[in-house]
Amino acid sequence: MRVVLDPLALHGAFIREIEAISEQNLLACNQCGRCSAGCPLVEEMDLLPNQIIRLAQLGLDTVVDSTTPWMCAACLMCEARCPKGVDLPRIMDALRQIALRRGESRVVAGDVDPALLAGAPQMAIVGALRRGEK
Amino acid sequence: MTQAARAYSYFPGCTLATTAVDYDLSGRAVAAALGLELNEVPDWNCCGATFPLSAENVMSFIAPARVLIAAERSGHDLATLCAVCFHVLKRSDAYLRAHSEAAERLNAFVTEGDYTGQTRVRHLLGVVRDDVGWEAVKQRVAAPLTGLAAAPYYGCLLLRPQEEMEFDQAERPRVLQDLLRVLGATPVEFPRQAECCGSTLVVSAPDANRRLSTAVVDSARRAGAAMIVTACPLCKYNLDQAQAGRPSPEQLPVAYFTQVMAAAFGMLQVAGPAFAVEAAT
Numbered sequence: 001m002r003v004v005l006d007p008l009a010l011h012g013a014f015i016r017e018i019e020a021i022s023e024q025n026l027l028a029c030n031q032c033g034r035c036s037a038g039c040p041l042v043e044e045m046d047l048l049p050n051q052i053i054r055l056a057q058l059g060l061d062t063v064v065d066s067t068t069p070w071m072c073a074a075c076l077m078c079e080a081r082c083p084k085g086v087d088l089p090r091i092m093d094a095l096r097q098i099a100l101r102r103g104e105s106r107v108v109a110g111d112v113d114p115a116l117l118a119g120a121p122q123m124a125i126v127g128a129l130r131r132g133e134k
Numbered sequence: 135m136t137q138a139a140r141a142y143s144y145f146p147g148c149t150l151a152t153t154a155v156d157y158d159l160s161g162r163a164v165a166a167a168l169g170l171e172l173n174e175v176p177d178w179n180c181c182g183a184t185f186p187l188s189a190e191n192v193m194s195f196i197a198p199a200r201v202l203i204a205a206e207r208s209g210h211d212l213a214t215l216c217a218v219c220f221h222v223l224k225r226s227d228a229y230l231r232a233h234s235e236a237a238e239r240l241n242a243f244v245t246e247g248d249y250t251g252q253t254r255v256r257h258l259l260g261v262v263r264d265d266v267g268w269e270a271v272k273q274r275v276a277a278p279l280t281g282l283a284a285a286p287y288y289g290c291l292l293l294r295p296q297e298e299m300e301f302d303q304a305e306r307p308r309v310l311q312d313l314l315r316v317l318g319a320t321p322v323e324f325p326r327q328a329e330c331c332g333s334t335l336v337v338s339a340p341d342a343n344r345r346l347s348t349a350v351v352d353s354a355r356r357a358g359a360a361m362i363v364t365a366c367p368l369c370k371y372n373l374d375q376a377q378a379g380r381p382s383p384e385q386l387p388v389a390y391f392t393q394v395m396a397a398a399f400g401m402l403q404v405a406g407p408a409f410a411v412e413a414a415t
Binding site for chain 1: 148188194296
């Protein structure tokens with residue numbers, strides 16, 4: 001993967017936006033990788049959780065198009081294991097917010113499987129829509 | 135039992151009022167058996183079902199704040215059974231305590247009263263451990279669950295973040311094992327006891343969700359469990375769905391901890407199908 005570093009992006013609006021929404025310091029991460037080692041959903045992701053942070057540290061806003069934030073279940077295993085106190089689920093939520101503001105809903109109420117509506121716990125439906133609907 | 139009943143403000147939440155009524159009924163029954171008075175929050179609303187992780191969106195705290203305010207006015211701790219409600223309410227309370235300017239903004243939009251941070255959000259399992267105590271629970275056991283190999287499944291939201299949830303250790307939780315021992319059962323440790331079941335991915339990414347739920351069930355089965363015990367309606371749903379296609383002898387029943395307590399207390403009418411089978415055999 002070719003990464004072009006832009007000095008302006010390193011101090012740019014994208015990093016400020018993530019940090020403002022998530023209240024997290026991206027540069028606190030030193031890439032130890034414990035988040036990705038403990039994440040139960042890495043197999044489903046196109047970028048590892050620690051890679052998301054690294055690319056975001058460099059101001060590369062292509063991470064918004066990654067599948068990773070959408071496969072994050074906010075189980076908080078990474079939060080529990082981060083030695084630097086980075087709350088990665090908050091960063092994932094910030095990326096979902098930014099993606100939703102730029103594009104389309106990822107979960108649409110009208111498209112939810114009727115079998116789920118009939119049997120699944122209400123909070124699963126409400127929670128999924130609050131995370132993924134614009 | 136001359137001691138005055140301990141009173142709590144009780145928040146069932148949407149799921150316990152509808153698709154998980156068995157959790158609500160068994161919870162209320164075992165609470166009453168232990169001398170706990172649960173007073174349902176009047177005119178309650180959905181807690182919001184997801185803790186708002188984006189700092190800028192103060193308005194998404196209105197739903198949980200309204201529940202917290204109602205509990206404050208009752209003068210009692212706020213007890214819940216749903217792990218998701220517990221997570222959302224507990225963390226919202228912690229957030230609003232630490233961000234007085236956010237609480238002030240919210241108060242301008244809620245007419246029933248002001249959020250002042252005077253209630254304490256508790257999970258009923260924590261209430262049983264901390265306020266009732268294992269010795270008193272043990273005294274209530276009428277039908278010890280001797281020989282029942284039960285896998286305590288915590289999932290995520292009860293435990294993490296550990297400092298905010300103030301419930302148990304995030305990586306090595308104990309409370310369900312302790313409860314099961316008191317009830318006479320044998321807790322079965324298994325590798326995935328605090329791993330995610332897939333959560334709301336059941337809606338947005340069902341295949342990934344099923345893979346995770348199946349891994350949890352298989353982890354418990356390999357450890358020798360005959361049953362999985364949970365405190366979360368979404369965990370129960372996901373684990374049940376993961377086994378839906380399997381022949382019934384290969385299915386592990388998933389029971390709420392309140393149902394397991396009910397069975398041990400001899401209250402089989404609220405103990406659920408897992409124990410109905412036990413009773414019949």
